[in-house]
């Protein structure tokens with residue numbers, strides 16, 4: 001799905017967005033050009049969203065392995081904590097981290113604040 005890249009967007013009904021799965025990709029465009037993607041993850045207690053690019057070398061995280069709150073990129077196996085965005089095993093603020101996107105469910109609909117992403 002594609003949405004404008006500079007607003008709070010209603011992605012849609014949660015059941016429609018995720019279908020029977022636990023993840024979906026929101027494509028953001030500006031002036032008709034795709035500028036970024038947001039990976040939406042349906043978790044047991046809500047939803048999490050991150051910019052769909054691995055901080056290591058930029059690979060898409062569409063197929064990343066999700067275990068608990070850890071997302072592991074299939075490119076080179078780096079894992080990231082979805083709560084902090086930090087790579088596994090690091091507490092320092094230095095290493096590149098996942099870019100979280102505010103997302104929430106209200107009234108059965110999924111919303112994402114994509115302002116400032118691109």
Ligand code: FES
Pocket residue numbers: 054055056057058059073074075076077078
């Ligand atoms: S691109 Fe994701 S671990 Fe290298």
